[in-house]
Amino acid sequence: MNARFRTVTFLAAMALAVPALAAPKDDAVAKPVKTVVQSVRYERDAAALKLFGSEEQGKFLLGDAWAKGTDAQRKEFVELFQGLFAGIAFPRVRENFKNLDSITYEPAEVKGNEATVASTIFIKHPLKTQEMKLKYRLTKDAAAWKVVDVTVLGSSMLQDIRDSQVQPLLTQGGWELLLNRMRTELAKVKKK
Numbered sequence: 001m002n003a004r005f006r007t008v009t010f011l012a013a014m015a016l017a018v019p020a021l022a023a024p025k026d027d028a029v030a031k032p033v034k035t036v037v038q039s040v041r042y043e044r045d046a047a048a049l050k051l052f053g054s055e056e057q058g059k060f061l062l063g064d065a066w067a068k069g070t071d072a073q074r075k076e077f078v079e080l081f082q083g084l085f086a087g088i089a090f091p092r093v094r095e096n097f098k099n100l101d102s103i104t105y106e107p108a109e110v111k112g113n114e115a116t117v118a119s120t121i122f123i124k125h126p127l128k129t130q131e132m133k134l135k136y137r138l139t140k141d142a143a144a145w146k147v148v149d150v151t152v153l154g155s156s157m158l159q160d161i162r163d164s165q166v167q168p169l170l171t172q173g174g175w176e177l178l179l180n181r182m183r184t185e186l187a188k189v190k191k192k
Contacts, residue, residue: 029108029115032145033136037119041097045086052085053139053146054078060148060158061166065175073175080182087189089157096132099123113140 032051039048058077059066066074101124108117115138123130137149149158169178 053148
């Protein structure tokens with residue numbers, strides 16, 4: 001009976017330990033998402049941008065053209081894209097967060113070096129509470145998990161930017177037109 005009790009106790013302890021051991025992995029995936037959200041909310045844009053998978057974003061946005069670009073072109077694209085994203089998207093997010101009530105996060109779904117984290121943001125307006133469901137796509141590089149994309153209302157942020165802005169410019173004038181337009185737009189954003 002003693003050996004049996006020890007076996008049952010050991011199995012129960014293992015069953016309880018498995019979720020505890022899984023938690024750090026889940027936390028490691030969700031942490032960059034939570035940090036991005038808080039950084040943007042409190043106007044720490046540079047900290048938020050460090051948690052984005054910029055190269056993965058570039059590869060997705062430019063498709064085959066990414067590999068055809070020079071190192072200098074890819075580097076400039078990343079810098080311009082981050083500047084535009086921080087200058088256009090982050091202020092909009094902060095505006096929505098003025099009435100932030102709470103955010104809940106679901107457990108991460110991890111498949112190799114890819115993961116998703118879903119969240120629900122509750123915005124409390126004077127007349128009603130609004131609920132927004134977001135899904136973050138992350139990739140793991142050598143050092144850490146990085147946010148690559150955000151889906152809101154079933155629409156991928158990166159896919160929308162790629163299809164409506166990046167790809168048409170690449171088709172019209174390649175890297176040169178794309179980078180020139182991005183420089184122009186960033187200059188406008190900085191003037192505001």
